[in-house]
Amino acid sequence: MTKEQFEQEVERVIDPAFGYAVRLSGGNRDEAEDLLQEAVLAAFKGRETFTSGTNFKAWFFRILTNSLYRKVGKKQLETVSIDADPEPYLYMQARDAGFSGSEDPAELLFDKIDGAEVLAALDALPDDFREVSSLYFTGEMSYDEIAETLDIPVGTVRSRLHRARKLLQVALWDVAVRRGLVEDISHA
Amino acid sequence: MHEMDCSDAVAKIGDFLDRELSADEIAMVERHLAECGGCRNAFRWEGSVISLVKQCAQEQAPEGLVGRLLDGLDEGH
Known part of the structure; x- marks a missing residue:
């Protein structure tokens, strides 16, 4: 070259x-x-x-x-207990909180969450999950490209990414609850 | 052909949104979504979360960064 x-x-x-x-x-x-x-x-x-x-x-x-x-130095993957069940966490929380689920989620919640809070949630992921998620969210990479970059099997990419997304959703829901967004909308 | 139920569809949610499914699997998910309002909502929320994080995580390299990085690379290396 x-x-x-x-x-x-x-x-x-x-x-x-x-x-x-x-x-x-x-x-x-x-x-x-x-x-x-x-x-x-x-x-x-x-x-x-x-x-x-x-x-x-x-x-x-x-x-x-x-x-x-x-x-x-790379930290070992922290032991995090994450349900492998790929349930759509945010949707289910929203539904349990009384939303019908047919609302526009962006208009309802996500447009009101600060970008810095989203990035803080991404940065707080355990190392191995953050690595895969960062390649996916910022690098715009496919599962194959991420696997090639990190020299890990595609199945590992898939599993880490799906679990990372669930952790992100848990964090974002916490932000929404903490900032009163859920309560505001539920009582609107 | 085997039709999907809600738990099958939800198990494919990430791969579907990431375009990591085969054409047959995509067609099966789409057939299920056409019939199931609950799953359509779940997929929309999931897609919306992904868009939100992607939008926040996108960066543009600072002006002049490429020049600074490439400046002085020595052909001799």
Whole structure:
């Protein structure tokens, strides 16, 4: 891969890569830039290991992920008790709270939740779940691409992502309850 | 062909919204959703949560970042 080709590929993935780095850095944009700088240097030095015609984004994001763990070390997956049942948690909570379920959920609740609270919920996920979720939500990656990036089976991606989404829904419902949104709507 | 019930449909909710199902499975879920208002609502809420988090998590790289990152890459490496 020539320098020009490398630069073009980096430019193509820079927005999702920056988003992923921000999430890996717990929302710290300066740290995200430093992390990206390390990853770009490492990727450029190792560009001969990239196989032409394969997925540059997955290859680069793997280097980005490894750059972080070289710096801070990877925590083992915390033991979290999450029901594997893929129930749509927020919908069921809303229904139990008296909503009919046919309302527009965005208009009802989600537009009233602050973006920072959503990101705080994402950043608070256990490491392995946050990693998969960040690739999914900021990296716009398919399950296959996430599996390739993290070098884990697709089934593991699926299971972590589904559980992470449930944890996110639990956190978002807590935000809605804490801020009185549920009560306001129930009594409207 | 086997038709889905609500628990089958809900078990596929994530994969359906992520377009990770086969064409046959998509058709089965869609047939169920056409008949079941409860599942339609559940899928809409689930899709809405995903959209919300995606929208909040999208980032645009700061102006000039690519230039700073690529500046000085040494062809000799």
